[in-house]
Amino acid sequence: MLGAIEAGGTKFVCAVGTVEGELIERIQVDTEMPEQTMPKVIAFFQKHPIEALGIGSFGPIDIEKASNTYGNITSTPKPGWGNYPFVETMKEALDVPIEFNTDVNAAALGELMHGAAKGLDSCLYITVGTGIGAGAVVQGNLLQGLSHPEMGHVLVRRHPEDTYKGRCPYHGDCVEGMAAGPAIEERWGKKGLQLADRHEVWELEAYYLAQALMQYILIVSPKKIIMGGGVMKQAQIFSLVHKQLQELLNGYVAMPQISERINEYIVPPALGDDAGITGALMLAKQALESKA
Amino acid sequence: MLGAIEAGGTKFVCAVGTVEGELIERIQVDTEMPEQTMPKVIAFFQKHPIEALGIGSFGPIDIEKASNTYGNITSTPKPGWGNYPFVETMKEALDVPIEFNTDVNAAALGELMHGAAKGLDSCLYITVGTGIGAGAVVQGNLLQGLSHPEMGHVLVRRHPEDTYKGRCPYHGDCVEGMAAGPAIEERWGKKGLQLADRHEVWELEAYYLAQALMQYILIVSPKKIIMGGGVMKQAQIFSLVHKQLQELLNGYVAMPQISERINEYIVPPALGDDAGITGALMLAKQALESKA
């Protein structure tokens, strides 16, 4: 059996499953301080013994294996989790091979292996929720360089009629600052769910998201883009993003996937809310294969 | 002996050299119509027989090996070169293994194997010249997905005092439209070289280039960024870009390469104007190894 953890800012999902990506058993644990949360996580895997573990975590995290602080959550403002040695803690408790990556890189891997990008060697997964983040598989590998991607903070152009200042603590009006769930709520004074029938809300949302996708396409040229997270439950956003992105690209990148079949190119997760945890399970598979 | 072609919009460089990246013999041929240019290119390699050929070409080009139109220059406005079967033509003439990629992906490979990014598995090369383009090596592979990257067209925010409209035929004021050599010339009424002592010119140039680099860093997180092309001969741009990029990122991406040693992170090409042709030679090496 393989183990998987999707470590999020509000909850941890822990699961065991098979190398084929089937999830057998799972629990959900609130994200409190590590001293509260981690014993519950560990206890789950002690009850369900595993051969390898995959972790998709909120970030920023250190995924550079040669680094001293590999396997840590690094500079999060979340109390107790700054510089937390996640991999080391799990290794000490379970002594199994572990692969560690971002929650969104894991989700991209999940969708590539068992979801909307099955059969491809490349895809990008973006979540639009409490924050905005994205991960990608490029030529079969999870995207990684100096660090993991931080795609949620790309610059966007403000809509000329949008006076909302943005709420990213670093950049103000980057795409996360302008278009994540809390920005929608602050700008319009209501939660996204309550704004479902306000067309202008989703037009503006698509205006910013399409700009972010344009940058992603021009820079990494993914073979499929999967948009998940709470905000994307507003399924009406998809066609608005399709349209605005085509307008922005304006015929540049002359690929039929974009000009003719964009509704098959930018899609919701086929695994629904299980993209991340399934991807974490696939990280466990990689850990098993490489005995990391 | 290996062969290399750097196919540019104004000139082709053809060279022969070694698997170690040493260039032995070279010629330069003007980019006219294919009927004028290609016989000269082929004649050079008939005089200097080679075992494999690497081509770094202006684009857009088709680099998807499974595609019907693999090896073609695709939709260029350059007379005679639209849908030109570059690889097929060379294969018929020389019958050797060929690797084909963009000029900027080749330059990234050249700098990675023999230049400023030696020893790393990742770098990004951007040229700021007649156009703006960038290529990258990610985890040892030349970046490729649905197509090759088109990073020169990322969106940037206009400077509030800049009234120049931009000259990209697709997007108007994307980074190429605002900051390539011809945009500098049109905005200020003089060529870049004649504007060397006008500080405001390079401040504004750095304002746009830093935004593009910010997007590249957030999205692919390269381990080194190499800036080449005619405009970057204005070496003063480097420190302006360093400063503006740090301001834009504002402490996000907390890597010492960016916060402490940015002058070693964003650098000129160690191979100077030979990055592209050296990279094409390294493509030939890859062709030889894989017998493509």
Ligand SMILES: Nc1ncnc2c1ncn2[C@@H]1O[C@H](COP(=O)(O)OP(=O)(O)O)[C@@H](O)[C@H]1O
């Ligand atoms: N159906 C919905 N329509 C619009 N917004 C939603 C919907 N469901 C959740 N959201 C918003 O998405 C955000 C939460 O995102 P979610 O992906 O569920 O969690 P997280 O990002 O914390 O993992 C909140 O800002 C919430 O208001």
Ligand SMILES: Nc1ncnc2c1ncn2[C@@H]1O[C@H](COP(=O)(O)OP(=O)(O)O)[C@@H](O)[C@H]1O
């Ligand atoms: N020393 C220089 N300072 C500023 N701009 C320059 C300089 N040299 C060339 N340029 C500009 O760079 C552009 C040509 O770029 P270059 O990289 O030489 O060619 P290409 O992009 O066509 O391969 C022109 O717009 C030119 O004005």
Ligand SMILES: [Zn+2]
């Ligand atoms: Zn931000």
Ligand SMILES: [Zn+2]
């Ligand atoms: Zn453009």
